[in-house]
């Protein structure tokens with residue numbers, strides 16, 4: 105292959121980038137993928153969920169294979185985040201331009217490149233006449249958006265259909281700087297608290313006639329102010345808590361306001377649950393409120409629970425595939441933000457491995473062509489029974 109002939113993986117990724125699938129739009133990306141998978145013998149089920157503006161298109165593809173081999177699933181998303189400052193892109197975000205050994209475009213790393221590599225991996229095995237087990241793809245158009253009518257609903261549908269893969273590989277970009285560094289075998293949970301404190305309004309010169317809610321709010325937020333909540337464990341870093349918003353809605357220079365508001369987010373590991381955290385903090389808030397003589401309201405939003413996939417047959421197999429192609433020993437890590445793996449872990453064991461994530465969500469998102477081709481080889485080696 106000469107340098108001007110892109111591999112099938114690169115070509116498919118370029119064609120996917122050309123589909124303007126800014127979340128929640130399908131943009132033709134799932135149609136394109138459906139065509140590519142049908143050519144490889146996959147049976148496709150399109151799974152639109154939601155109504156009106158919240159309607160999201162999703163795709164499930166399956167190809168039955170050798171029953172003696174495990175059923176391996178691949179999960180990903182074709183939706184992408186908005187382009188941001190379009191004028192700042194050196195190549196059009198939906199052009200799929202190749203320049204100096206790199207492919208540019210929104211979704212190149214996160215994660216149309218991962219999808220292109222996986223489809224190319226299956227095609228390469230077919231061309232080499234390698235017999236595979238059952239392979240399926242769980243592809244959503246709702247990962248970067250609300251994540252309500254995407255993977256979470258597909259997982260419910262798969263369970264109802266009795267489809268249970270033995271293992272699911274998620275193609276999110278997991279490598280910080282180069283291929284072969286990191287497999288994500290779990291993710292932290294995320295809990296947001298919105299705390300509103302009500303005191304008594306008054307003139308700032310007559311504080312004895314008022315009850316300022318701000319000191320109470322600060323005392324209530326003390327345990328979540330840049331705090332480490334534990335020492336971490338085998339797979340997870342310590343849980344962390346950060347204040348993300350502080351405001352006084354009716355602030356004025358000569359007034360003690362009657363309301364103050366604070367918001368915080370906790371990224372927590374498997375040492376905690378939503379219930380233990382909210383229970384502990386609610387008790388603390390009540391104690392402080394009583395001491396300061398104020399009222400409070402707390403609203404909790406938990407959009408991810410922590411999970412971990414213990415190392416085993418499939419993580420070993422993935423590590424071996426990565427080592428065979430890159431020469432590197434990928435470490436297992438549960439750091440970073442949330443992903444749809446938080447839903448897929450209710451279906452089967454799940455781990456994530458994909459491209460280098462350095463430019464994801466940024467202007468000039470790009471990946472090295474060599475990385476897409478290495479990822480194709482890694483996925484092929486993973487799918488191939490020894």
Ligand SMILES: [Zn+2]
Pocket residue numbers: 181214215247276277
């Ligand atoms: Zn992604």
